[in-house]
Amino acid sequence: xNDNDIQLIAALVDGELPAAEQGAVLARMESDxxxxxxxxxxxxxxxxxxxLPEVSMTAAEQTALRTTLRTQLNLDGAVVAAAAAAPWWSxxxxxxxxxxxxxxxxxxxxxxxxxxEDSADVVSAPAEATTQATSSLADVPAAESGSDPQDxxxxxxxxxxxxTQTTAAAEAFYEVxxxxxxxxxxxxxxxEEAVEDEGVALARSQATTFTAVDLDEISACFSTAxxxxxxxxxxxxxxxxxxxxxxxxxxxxGTGTETLFYxxxxxxxxxxxx
Amino acid sequence: xxxxxxxxxxxxRRYLAGDVDAFEALMAAHENRVFSICLRMMRDRxxxxxxxxxxxxxxxxxxxxxxxxxxxSTWLYRVTVNTCYDQLRRAKRRRTEPMPEHIDPSDPQSADxxxxxxxxxxxxxxxxxxxxEFRSAVxxxxxxxxxxxxxxxxxxxxxxxxxxxxxxxxxxLAEELGNLGPPPKHPTEEQ
Numbered sequence: 001x002n003d004n005d006i007q008l009i010a011a012l013v014d015g016e017l018p019a020a021e022q023g024a025v026l027a028r029m030e031s032d033x034x035x036x037x038x039x040x041x042x043x044x045x046x047x048x049x050x051x052l053p054e055v056s057m058t059a060a061e062q063t064a065l066r067t068t069l070r071t072q073l074n075l076d077g078a079v080v081a082a083a084a085a086a087p088w089w090s091x092x093x094x095x096x097x098x099x100x101x102x103x104x105x106x107x108x109x110x111x112x113x114x115x116x117e118d119s120a121d122v123v124s125a126p127a128e129a130t131t132q133a134t135s136s137l138a139d140v141p142a143a144e145s146g147s148d149p150q151d152x153x154x155x156x157x158x159x160x161x162x163x164t165q166t167t168a169a170a171e172a173f174y175e176v177x178x179x180x181x182x183x184x185x186x187x188x189x190x191x192e193e194a195v196e197d198e199g200v201a202l203a204r205s206q207a208t209t210f211t212a213v214d215l216d217e218i219s220a221c222f223s224t225a226x227x228x229x230x231x232x233x234x235x236x237x238x239x240x241x242x243x244x245x246x247x248x249x250x251x252x253x254g255t256g257t258e259t260l261f262y263x264x265x266x267x268x269x270x271x272x273x274x
Numbered sequence: 275x276x277x278x279x280x281x282x283x284x285x286x287r288r289y290l291a292g293d294v295d296a297f298e299a300l301m302a303a304h305e306n307r308v309f310s311i312c313l314r315m316m317r318d319r320x321x322x323x324x325x326x327x328x329x330x331x332x333x334x335x336x337x338x339x340x341x342x343x344x345x346x347s348t349w350l351y352r353v354t355v356n357t358c359y360d361q362l363r364r365a366k367r368r369r370t371e372p373m374p375e376h377i378d379p380s381d382p383q384s385a386d387x388x389x390x391x392x393x394x395x396x397x398x399x400x401x402x403x404x405x406x407e408f409r410s411a412v413x414x415x416x417x418x419x420x421x422x423x424x425x426x427x428x429x430x431x432x433x434x435x436x437x438x439x440x441x442x443x444x445x446x447l448a449e450e451l452g453n454l455g456p457p458p459k460h461p462t463e464e465q
Contacts, residue, residue, distance in 0.1 A: 007438070045447050057315050065326060
């Protein structure tokens with residue numbers, strides 16, 4: 001079964017094969033048992049799935065969703081016209097400010113201890129599980145976090161070609177992750193997932209690239225950049241593959257939404273997250 | 275352009291002009307389909323409700339980025355699938371409890387789980403074994419009734435990729451589900 005056969009069968013099952021081609025494929029099945037079996041299998045699965053009942057929200061769920069969105073609309077409505085001109089993070093934060101009294105104010109760096117084999121998390125650990133309230137990365141002793149803080153930084157300047165490519169891929173992953181809050185996902189998930197896994201491997205294999213001086217500089221830059229931010233639960237994620245930007249994660253305490261952002265290491269200013 | 279697509283465009287323009295009621299009208303038109311995609315993708319009702327809410331919050335906040343070359347629904351469902359991808363990835367990172375793989379209908383908690391996913395449990399389990407990009411393809415085409423071209427637009431991949439993903443997803447489902455009985459005859463063969 002070649003790729004052309006797969007394309008033909010998929011189109012036939014989905015009723016999107018022109019009539020003339022339908023006849024030809026069905027005639028071919030008379031003498032091609034493998035093609036016939038594949039077609040029957042596809043049709044059986046498709047029919048089973050298509051026979052399942054539709055699903056919908058209950059009235060209570062619908063009401064709850066609409067109430068939540070209505071609250072956000074009332075908060076966002078006032079700023080919708082000015083949205084394009086506002087900094088990305090202030091747009092993101094604006095709906096939450098009305099709920100600030102209920103928000104837990106946290107400012108912390110997150111050190112990800114022990115990226116083990118199953119973990120695809122080079123980004124951040126759950127804040128509630130691993131956060132240590134501190135104002136500086138340097139304040140988090142490596143012994144307490146369970147591993148060297150360098151372990152979760154993505155290292156720039158990999159020497160061999162494959163590692164360099166992986167570094168670039170890991171950087172692309174972060175860009176894609178940041179973009180995926182909206183609709184502008186540019187890479188297929190298959191590649192994105194693979195990149196994520198490679199990113200973990202890279203973080204392990206390149207653990208010694210950053211020096212303590214680098215880490216102090218990154219930590220200070222991170223603090224400086226966020227001094228003017230509203231209170232958010234933030235965590236240091238890593239550094240882009242070219243070493244130019246720090247990647248951070250901010251959790252909206254109201255919704256739990258995670259947003260990644262970049263900090264220019266030269267200026268210590270927050271750049272775009274998208 | 276369909277009436278729905280034209281109506282959606284008008285509603286999004288009104289919302290961007292400051293009419294918040296227009297957004298509610300958009301929600302009312304699409305919320306059940308968004309929820310349905312989320313439920314098929316997330317396999318958990320609470321997670322699907324969260325993803326539905328997150329989808330509309332994203333659309334609400336990024337409506338100014340909608341480009342009218344595509345139907346609003348295509349953009350909306352793309353945001354929906356991307357939101358599900360994000361949440362699945364986060365769940366994987368945080369190692370949340372997986373859905374039970376074997377459901378005992380006599381167990382009240384299992385019964386809740388069945389109603390939570392609203393699929394036949396063996397199908398729900400088999401869908402859960404698919405890689406997310408295969409799952410999204412088969413969810414859009416076979417469960418949501420989207421055309422191959424519509425699914426390709428929604429997922430922003432070539433139509434050949436969608437055909438391949440749907441084919442491979444169905445093949446894996448067939449292997450997981452075992453004998454599904456004889457397939458229906460193709461309309462051409464019935465004549």
